[in-house]
Amino acid sequence: MKILGISEGFHDAGATLIKDGKILSASHSERISRIKHDKWLHYTQIDYADKIAFFEKDWLKRTRQWYAGQQRKKSRINYDVSFYHHESHAASGFYTSKFDSCNILVIDSIGEWDTVSIWKAWVKRGKPRMAKIKSFKYPYSIGLFYSAITQYIGLNPQEDEYITMGMAAYGEPIHYEIMRDHLEYHNNHKGIRYLPSCFRNEDIAASAQSVVEDKILELVNEYCLHENLIISGGVALNCVANTKVAELGKNIWIMPNPGDCGSSLGAAALAYGKKLNWIDPYLGTEIKRDPKIKEIVNHLINHSYCGVANGRAEFGPRALGNRSLLADPRRDVRDTVNEIKRRQKFRPFAPSILEEFADKYFEGPMNEYMQFVSKAKHDYSSVTHVDGTARVQVVKQNCKSILRPILEEWHEQTGCPMLLNTSLNIKGQPMVDTWQHALDFEKKYKVKVF
Numbered sequence: 119m120k121i122l123g124i125s126e127g128f129h130d131a132g133a134t135l136i137k138d139g140k141i142l143s144a145s146h147s148e149r150i151s152r153i154k155h156d157k158w159l160h161y162t163q164i165d166y167a168d169k170i171a172f173f174e175k176d177w178l179k180r181t182r183q184w185y186a187g188q189q190r191k192k193s194r195i196n197y198d199v200s201f202y203h204h205e206s207h208a209a210s211g212f213y214t215s216k217f218d219s220c221n222i223l224v225i226d227s228i229g230e231w232d233t234v235s236i237w238k239a240w241v242k243r244g245k246p247r248m249a250k251i252k253s254f255k256y257p258y259s260i261g262l263f264y265s266a267i268t269q270y271i272g273l274n275p276q277e278d279e280y281i282t283m284g285m286a287a288y289g290e291p292i293h294y295e296i297m298r299d300h301l302e303y304h305n306n307h308k309g310i311r312y313l314p315s316c317f318r319n320e321d322i323a324a325s326a327q328s329v330v331e332d333k334i335l336e337l338v339n340e341y342c343l344h345e346n347l348i349i350s351g352g353v354a355l356n357c358v359a360n361t362k363v364a365e366l367g368k369n370i371w372i373m374p375n376p377g378d379c380g381s382s383l384g385a386a387a388l389a390y391g392k393k394l395n396w397i398d399p400y401l402g403t404e405i406k407r408d409p410k411i412k413e414i415v416n417h418l419i420n421h422s423y424c425g426v427a428n429g430r431a432e433f434g435p436r437a438l439g440n441r442s443l444l445a446d447p448r449r450d451v452r453d454t455v456n457e458i459k460r461r462q463k464f465r466p467f468a469p470s471i472l473e474e475f476a477d478k479y480f481e482g483p484m485n486e487y488m489q490f491v492s493k494a495k496h497d498y499s500s501v502t503h504v505d506g507t508a509r510v511q512v513v514k515q516n517c518k519s520i521l522r523p524i525l526e527e528w529h530e531q532t533g534c535p536m537l538l539n540t541s542l543n544i545k546g547q548p549m550v551d552t553w554q555h556a557l558d559f560e561k562k563y564k565v566k567v568f
Contacts, residue, residue, distance in 0.1 A: 122167035123386025125174075125206070125378050127193055129155045129276055132379030133163035134386045134401075134433075139394055144401040144433040146379055149551035155277060159195065170195065171389035173381040174203035178230040182256055186307060201388045203229030204351070207376070208248055210384030211348035212239045214396035215371040221342035222248065225334065226351035226377070227261035227276070228307075234260060236341040239348070246393055252341050257305040260333055261353050266306040267297075267326040271319040283358055284465055286327035287505040289320030297325040301333065331359045338363055345369055352377040354489075355435065357509050361490045364483040374399040374487045375434035383433075399487070400440060400518055402431030403551045407568075409520050414444075414568045415527045418537070422446045423455060425542045425567035427556035428520045431549070436488045437541035438511060439470065439521025441549050443565065445538040447498040455538065458563060460545045467538045469501035470511040472525050475535035484510040486517065501538050511539060542567070 120142075123134040131147035143165070147153075150160040176192050183189065201209070207224045222237040229235075234254040240247050265275035268282045291297075293313075300310060313322065330353070338347065347368040349360065354376035364370055373380055373396075387394050407428050417424045423445035432438045443459070445451045447469060456463050468488050471479060482492030491507040502508050513522050521539070529535045542550040542559065550556050550567075560567040 119169065120167045121169045121171060121386045121389045122165060123171045123173065123382040123384065123389065124159060124193070124195060124197065125382040125385065126159045126195070127157055128378060129157050130377055130379040131157050131159045132375075132382040133159055134383040135165050135167065136386045136390060136394060139390065139392055141383070141394055141396070141401055144375070144383055145403065146433070146548070148548040149402070149431065152548055154546055154548055164195065169199065169389055170197040171385040172197040172200040173206040173378070173385040175200055175230055179203070182228070182231050186256070199389055201385055202232075203381070204232045204235040204250075204253070205248070206381040206384035206388065207350040208235070208237050208239070208348070208384070209388045210376065210380045211350040211371060211373045212246055212248060213384070213387035213394050214373050215348055217346045217348070217371065219344065220346035220348055221344040222348040222350060223337060223342055224351040225260050225349075225353035227265055228256055228259055231255045233258060233262065234337065236337065238344070241393070245391060257307055259306060260301065260330055261351070262306040263301045264326060264330055264353070266300075266310045267322060270310040270313065271322055280355065281462070281465065282323045283327060283356055284503070285320055285323040286358070287324075287503055288464060289318060289322070289324030291325040291328035292321050293317060293325040294328055297322075297329045301329055327358065330356065331362050334359050335362055335366070338366065338368070342368075348372070350376045357489055357491050361483055361492075364490055372487070372489050374432070374436065377435070380434065398518055399433045399438065400430040401433040404430045405553050405556070407553070409523065410568050411523045411527050414524055415531055417566060417568070418444060418446055418528065419531065421566070422449055422451050423458075423565065425550070425556065425559060425565050426520060426524070427542060427550050427553060427567055429518070431551055434487070436511075437539060437549060438487065439513070439517070439519035439524075439539065441542045441551070442521065443540050443542045444524070445500070447501045447536055447538045448532070448534055450500060451538065452500045455540060458565060459540065459543070464504070466503040466508070467501055467540050468509040468511060469498070469536045470513050470521055470525065470539040471536035472529060473512050473514045476510065476512045479536065480508060480510050484512050486512055486514060498536070501536065
């Protein structure tokens with residue numbers, strides 16, 4: 119049986135097609151339509167399926183939107199079964215994990231009414247089971263609070279929260295109590311209406327980040343007592359907060375696409391009713407081209423940076439080698455790459471490193487999906503944030519991305535086991551998806567793409 123899971127109607131629409139527990143494809147609407155954070159599915163994502171599963175309860179969400187004075191269109195696609203928003207988030211993590219039992223912490227802006235939910239999950243007679251043990255409901259919301267802060271400091275809510283996280287390293291949490299008060303006692307759906315003009319944006323970001331970290335740790339310590347923990351929902355993309363949780367000693371799994379787009383996978387899994395065969399996040403559009411490994415490495419040595427678009431696109435917001443802009447971390451290239459991508463100059467870049475060298479160059483939690491930050495033990499400033507940390511991608515020996523052979527050849531020729539790795543896109547635009555997109559990117563932005 120083929121099952122199509124879909125998520126659409128708010129932001130970051132997505133579709134996941136599974137068959138007999140195998141994930142056949144998973145895709146972002148925005149990369150096809152080229153509309154950033156596109157909330158509607160593209161017709162090419164609606165593949166044949168025996169069953170279509172929707173990621174939330176449309177009718178229940180409309181009750182909350184009526185209460186909040188919002189309007190929302192229903193899904194344009196007829197579906198056979200639907201699940202609760204946070205249930206889909208939770209399933210996207212548990213059904214792809216290797217855990218037989220665990221807790222699940224879901225934090226996002228808002229589902230139907232839930233904004234935070236905690237679950238216990240287990241496998242019984244070969245079938246996964248989940249039970250919600252605690253929830254917090256609208257208007258209280260950690261995600262809405264962080265989005266409101268993002269908007270207040272002049273960035274785009276539901277889009278630039280990761281910039282707020284990066285900005286926090288340049289400030290001090292001196293407004294912690296004020297930020298905590300905003301989280302606990304204000305309806306942040308209406309935004310942060312007033313803060314003293316003398317407050318620096320960097321200190322506002324640092325204070326909000328600190329409040330969010332502490333609140334997440336409170337939730338974990340009070341409700342998530344199992345040694346195995348899954349984190350899901352859009353707030354699971356806050357890698358600094360994830361690191362604080364990892365330091366508690368938990369075994370953590372975060373599906374690489376934990377936001378609403380990834381809930382299409384959760385809905386499909388719930389409809390299937392069994393664990394999925396998760397292998398890796400390379401599940402999107404495929405580009406089949408000669409890898410030209412030596413040519414790529416030689417270009418990096420001679421020109422410092424280049425784009426790579428090869429293999430299946432990543433399912434999730436992180437470029438993990440198949441739709442990446444790579445650069446030489448030994449050189450002072452951060453400003454140059456930020457200029458290419460039209461980003462603020464303070465923005466950090468992530469390093470991708472061969473697995474066997476990771477512990478030599480970094481200390482702290484790190485994995486294949488850039489979900490944590492660790493302390494740098496090297497002097498490559500281009501891939502190190504102002505606070506001395508980096509969001510590391512560990513490239514394992516069995517990694518199916520073209521990035522593994524590139525790094526092996528790069529290390530062979532330079533002695534350096536890492537490269538700067540950022541997404542192959544311009545700020546505010548979707549990642550390159552097809553080879554034609556890659557050619558357009560190369561022509562417009564004068565970046566060689568292989």
